[in-house]
Amino acid sequence: MSKNDGFAAVGKTAVMQNIQGTMHFLLRYAPFNQMELSHLAQMVEQCRLRFYAAGDPIVGPGDGTIEDVYIVKQGLVLGQRPTQSGDGLETTQEIAPGECFPVAAMVSERATRSHYIAAEDTFCLQLGRAAFVRTYNQSEAFRDFALRGVSSLVGQVHQQVQLQAAETLGAQYSLETRLNILASANPVTCRSGISLRAAVKLMHEHHVGSLVMVDDSDYPIGIFTLRDLRRVIADGSGDLQQPLDELMTPDPIHLPPTATAFDAALTMTRKQIAHICVVEMGRLVGVLSERDLFSLQRVDLVHLARTISAAPHIDSLVELREEIAHLIDNMLAHGANPEQLTHIITQLNDHTVARVIELMIEEHGDPGVPFTWLVFGSEGRREQALLTDQDNGMLFEAGSPEEAEQIRQRLLPLARRINEALDRCGFTLCNGNIMASNPELCLSRQEWLRRFMGIIQNPTRDNLMHSSIFFDLRSVWGPSEGCRQLSEALLQMIEGNSLFQHMMAANALRHPPPIGRFRDFIVARLGADKDTLDLKVEGLMPFVEGVRILALAHGISECNTLExxxxxxxxxxxxxxxxAAYEEAYDFIQMTRMQLHQRQKRAGQPLSNRLDPDTLNQLDRRILRESFRQAQRLQTSLGVRYQL
Incomplete structure (x- = not known):
């Protein structure tokens, strides 16, 4: 071998090592860890490593149509945009290792709207347009990320949560059971050419949620489910005579009968599907639905709700409350999202509250006065997690102040017993005494109206704090008409009061999200909470309070934050x-909070909203930081809207 050949071999080896090292780095981050290795390798071969010193500009609006995408390999890049006043730039993005920019501008074939600057000495992988387009066309995972950005990564997190929950319930769900035992042995099938009308009729006659289209060898070539039917109806994309071939999902996912329930769970989670065909020797022998998979020993929501509503005494309710944590694991395994989970928890809490009231009336006697049990705060918004305290009150009708006082004295002893019983059931007593047993919260409708009017006309610090609690209200027991009238009057009072709206907006900015200017989360530095942040107060409340003022100011009666x-x-x-971005961010923080509660519950620890961000994996940490950034953007827009 010549000397030149030797140098060439050494150089080739160095290049290969560099490619392997870069791939090893990228495989730690999404979406690269979802790409096929051959596609990733081809992309890496086209990347160039660039260095930028602290303060160096990388790319900006003045550089014209974007020709390169950058992946941070080491260091930190800031994305900055002009301030609302136009007198400078403000940081809107902090781009850490494994993250890309400016992808949206590359896809749209336009200039970037942000100035990207190295915050410290930084190395970036530079990917040119031709290589970007090639990777975009080859890799579905990369293409999905390029089109949807961080939103595409949230789906991965939900899949991980579902898998973890399924694994937690593995022993109870017998996930080692083989599919030849679990799957329906006589799947309902059809042949090519069948109409939508005939297909739906066939599904109805056999009481099934899926119909598999097979070829002459009984091999599955397509599947049509009730989910597909809902899509067709919602889109208006099909008529009853349309061939099912045009509406079904082709080439359905299949597994052999020797595969286990866990294999099916893994596949369903990864592919985001609800049905799997079971194929043996090229022939369809069964169909497994998500419902079939998780039907073994599962907690039934309807049954649990009915059992709570019929509980014979408080001790029974205390025991039943323990089932809710198990139910949440079950629902996570079914792929439920945080909004669904909080609605489920709130619904079960409502049943519990109602049953506690009925039991206390049975035990201590009917006060003989119609009343409505009001709930405020997170319960009023239907956003409760496992950790919750009491925020409640009583509403009744009275013709005069004297009559109101008489009724109040009859209701307060019952209210106190209800609050104490709820405490036994896990709804801890409110430290701020926001409870119906407080005489100031057991009021006639006219008294509630005067109280709300006083809060709005005199927006002191205490009144603003009370508005953040009381103005998310609903009834859970008793006549609902009075609560409805109270809510309508409240909206009318706030819509026409710009000063109070301004004060509420200022109050909504008092909890900034816990993100620093450079990369790190802001965590507590001292005491028992050291190195943690509060997911509820610092993460969810910026959304809750910012959205509340906008909703009330525009006459929206709905209390739920996402609605x-x-x-x-x-x-x-x-x-x-x-x-949509705020909704997704709020949803992710809520999911992170619920996962935290589930881990604490399983470990026998007291429930807390405080999270050490260092316990998160790279993907969760990245999306949590971006979610906090969305809260920051909402607060900024609120400040501009109300000139704060």
Whole structure:
């Protein structure tokens, strides 16, 4: 071998080592860890390593149509945009190792709207347009990320949560059971050419949620499910005579009968599907649905709700409350999202509260006065997690102040017993005494109206704090008409009071999200909470309070934060894209909080909203930081809107 050949061999080896090292680095981060290795290797071969000293500009609006995408390999990059006043730049992004920019501009073939600057000495992998387009066309995972950004990664997190929950319940669910035992042995099938009408009729006659299309060898070539039917109806994309071939999902996922329930769970989670065909020797022998998979020893929501509503005494309710944590694991395994889970928890809490009231009336006697049990705060918004305290009150009708006082004295002893019984059931007593046993919260409708009017007309610090609790209200027991009238009057009072709206907006900014200017989360430095942040107060409340003021100011009666966001987007108060981003961020923080509670519950620890961000994996940490950034953007827009 010549000397030149030797140098060439050494050089080739060095290049290969560099490619392998870069691939090893990228495989630690999404979406690269979802790409096929051959596609990733081809992309890495086209990357160039660039160095930028602290303060160096990398790319900006003045550079024209984007020709390169950058992946941070080491260091930190800031994305900055002009301030609302136009007198400078503000940081809107902090781009850490494993993250890309400016992808959206590359996809749209335009200039970037942000200035990207190295915050410290930084190395970036530079990917040119031709290589980007090639990777975009080859890799579904990369293409999904390029089109949807961080939103595409949230789906991965939900899949991980579902898998973890399924693994937790593995022993109870017999996930080692083989599919030849679990799957339906006589799947309902059809042949090519069948119409939508005939297919739906066939599903109805056999009481099934899926129909598999097979070829002449009984090999599955497509599947049509009730989910597909809902999509067809919602889209208006099909008529009853349309061939099912045009509406079904082709080439359905299949497993052999020797595969286990866990294999099926893993496949369903990864592919985000609810049905798997069981194929043996090229022939369909069964179909497994998500419902079949998780039917073994599962907690039934309807049954649990009915059992709570019929509990014979408080001790029974205390025992039943322990089932809710198991139910949450079950629902996570079924792929439930945080909004569904909080609605389920709130629904079960409502049943518990109602049953406690009925038991206390049975035990201590009917006060002889109609009353409504009001709930405020997170329960009023239907956003409760496992950790919750009491925020409640009583509403009744009275013709005069004297009559109101008489009724109050009859109701207060019952209210005290109800609050004490709820405490036994896990709804801890409120430290701020926001409870019906407080005479100031056991009021006639007219007294509640005067109280709300006083809060709005005199927005002191205490009154603003009370507005953040009381103005998310609903009834859970007793006549609901009085609560409805109270809510309508409240909206009318706030809509026409710009000063109070301004004060509420200022109050909504008092909890900034816990992210620092450079990369790190802001965590407690001292005491028992050292190195942790509060997911509820610092993560969820910026959304809750910011969205509340916008909803109340625009006459939206809905109390749930996500529903408020959707209506604000639909009415144009918020840009639909911004509303969707806020919704996704809020949803992710809530999921992180619920996972924390589940881990604490399983470990026998007291429930807390405080999280050490260092316990998160790289993907969760990245999305949590971006979610906090969305809360920051909402607060910034609120400050601009109300000139704060």
């Amino acid at each position: 408020r966001l959707r209506q604000l987007g639909a009415r144009g108060v918020l840009k639909p894209q911004a509303a």
